[in-house]
Amino acid sequence: MPEGPELFLAGQYVNRVCGGLVFSGKVEKSEISATQGGDQKPMDLVFRFGMSGSFKMVPVAEMPKHAHLRFYTKEKPLRVLCYVDVRRFGRWEVDGSWQADRGPCVMLEYEKFRENVLRNLSDKAFNKPICEALLNQKYFSGIGNYLRAEILYRLKIPPFEKARTVLEKLQHREETSGLTLSKKVKLKRENPDLLELCHMVPMEVINLGGKGYEPGRSEDYTAFVGWLQCYYVPGMKSLRDSNGRTIWFQGDPGPMAPKGNKSRKKQSQVKTDPGASKEKSRKKQLTVKTDADTSNPKVRKPVARKKSRTTSPPKAVEEARKPRKKPGTKTVKKVEDAAMANGTKTPNTRSKRKSAALQESPATDSESQKCRASSQKNRGKAAATTRARRGKAQ
DNA sequence: CGTCCACGTCTAC
DNA sequence: TAGACCTGGACGG
Numbered sequence: 098m099p100e101g102p103e104l105f106l107a108g109q110y111v112n113r114v115c116g117g118l119v120f121s122g123k124v125e126k127s128e129i130s131a132t133q134g135g136d137q138k139p140m141d142l143v144f145r146f147g148m149s150g151s152f153k154m155v156p157v158a159e160m161p162k163h164a165h166l167r168f169y170t171k172e173k174p175l176r177v178l179c180y181v182d183v184r185r186f187g188r189w190e191v192d193g194s195w196q197a198d199r200g201p202c203v204m205l206e207y208e209k210f211r212e213n214v215l216r217n218l219s220d221k222a223f224n225k226p227i228c229e230a231l232l233n234q235k236y237f238s239g240i241g242n243y244l245r246a247e248i249l250y251r252l253k254i255p256p257f258e259k260a261r262t263v264l265e266k267l268q269h270r271e272e273t274s275g276l277t278l279s280k281k282v283k284l285k286r287e288n289p290d291l292l293e294l295c296h297m298v299p300m301e302v303i304n305l306g307g308k309g310y311e312p313g314r315s316e317d318y319t320a321f322v323g324w325l326q327c328y329y330v331p332g333m334k335s336l337r338d339s340n341g342r343t344i345w346f347q348g349d350p351g352p353m354a355p356k357g358n359k360s361r362k363k364q365s366q367v368k369t370d371p372g373a374s375k376e377k378s379r380k381k382q383l384t385v386k387t388d389a390d391t392s393n394p395k396v397r398k399p400v401a402r403k404k405s406r407t408t409s410p411p412k413a414v415e416e417a418r419k420p421r422k423k424p425g426t427k428t429v430k431k432v433e434d435a436a437m438a439n440g441t442k443t444p445n446t447r448s449k450r451k452s453a454a455l456q457e458s459p460a461t462d463s464e465s466q467k468c469r470a471s472s473q474k475n476r477g478k479a480a481a482t483t484r485a486r487r488g489k490a491q
Numbered sequence: 492c493g494t495c496c497a498c499g500t501c502t503a504c
Numbered sequence: 505t506a507g508a509c510c511t512g513g514a515c516g517g
Contacts, residue, residue: 099498099499100498145500147498147499148497148500148510184512185510185511186499187499234499312497312498342499492517497512501509
């Protein structure tokens with residue numbers, strides 16, 4: 098769930114579903130043993146969503162798997178507000194605060210964000226390709242992998258053009274000298290520059306009104322997939338950047354493209370001959386699942402390629418991608434008054450976890466308590482699951 | 492079965 | 505600049 102828009106939408110969601118509610122009792126962590134509720138002084142909890150964090154309010158009977166932190170309502174059809182995080186890259190922090198090196202929010206602090214970038218162009222962060230600089234949260238707080246692709250695509254900026262080169266040009270725009278105010282506004286709206294798009298594009302996602310990037314069967318997700326113009330879209334190219342992240346784009350990759358990445362554009366829908374190429378081709382999906390009774394599967398099947406190769410996914414279903422929009426922005430209220438449990442951290446590899454599932458080690462450095470979502474006990478049929486470990490650590 | 496991939500950080504050579 | 509950190513879905517054999 099987690100680029101800027103997803104965080105914003107999660108905040109809205111929590112405030113909406115919790116409006117007027119009272120929570121009581123323990124705040125529960127996913128291990129049965131490990132909890133402690135207590136009260137009751139107001140405190141701030143800072144959540145980071147990692148790759149898969151989200152909030153969900155459900156009846157107790159429908160507790161989601163991977164619900165790592167749970168707040169129970171006081172009123173009687175008991176419900177739970179859950180922090181859910183499948184991959185557990187997320188964490189929460191008691192009395193946490195905004196990270197020191199996180200820049201102004203691209204959505205809520207646009208002017209500050211813009212200034213922060215343009216005033217610091219000498220920073221070596223801007224020596225990098227623009228697609229990599231865009232993931233630097235010190236300057237582009239809220240931008241993530243799908244947003245960088247969508248933003249660059251709008252202007253057809255080559256992703257591996259040097260960031261400073263791209264951004265220096267925007268300084269001149271600051272003196273929009275002789276124009277009247279209305280002309281300036283019009284110019285901005287009709288020809289937004291890169292930094293303006295860093296605000297506008299995430300706002301578009303918010304205004305879709307769903308949950309943003311959250312795979313599932315929902316109409317909302319269908320709308321989100323339809324909104325994407327570049328990321329994972331059939332016909333677009335992709336490359337690995339120097340951090341191994343996939344950048345989707347169209348056209349020229351730009352001068353700083355990693356070597357060994359030949360930019361080939363493959364046509365959509367071409368099937369590779371079996372064994373024809375040394376490059377391994379495989380299929381991937383960004384899928385909109387539909388209900389079984391609805392006989393209209395809208396599926397995308399782009400092809401992703403091995404490291405260091407350009408990709409053009411075969412086009413699959415174009416129909417899933419019709420542009421549409423909804424209005425409606427609300428403001429976020431602050432989430433407060435949460436009673437909390439102590440932080441713990443569960444290390445572990447999959448194999449280790451079996452024996453360690455219930456162990457908890459108190460957070461070691463706890464000037465502030467940071468918590469990784471702790472692992473959950475295996476349940477039911479999943480109990481016997483093992484899995485080859487990746488990497489070679491430990 | 493196994494491999495690769497995913498909305499992001501983190502820290503250790 | 506590699507990995508580590510995780511789970512699970514899609515796909516290939």
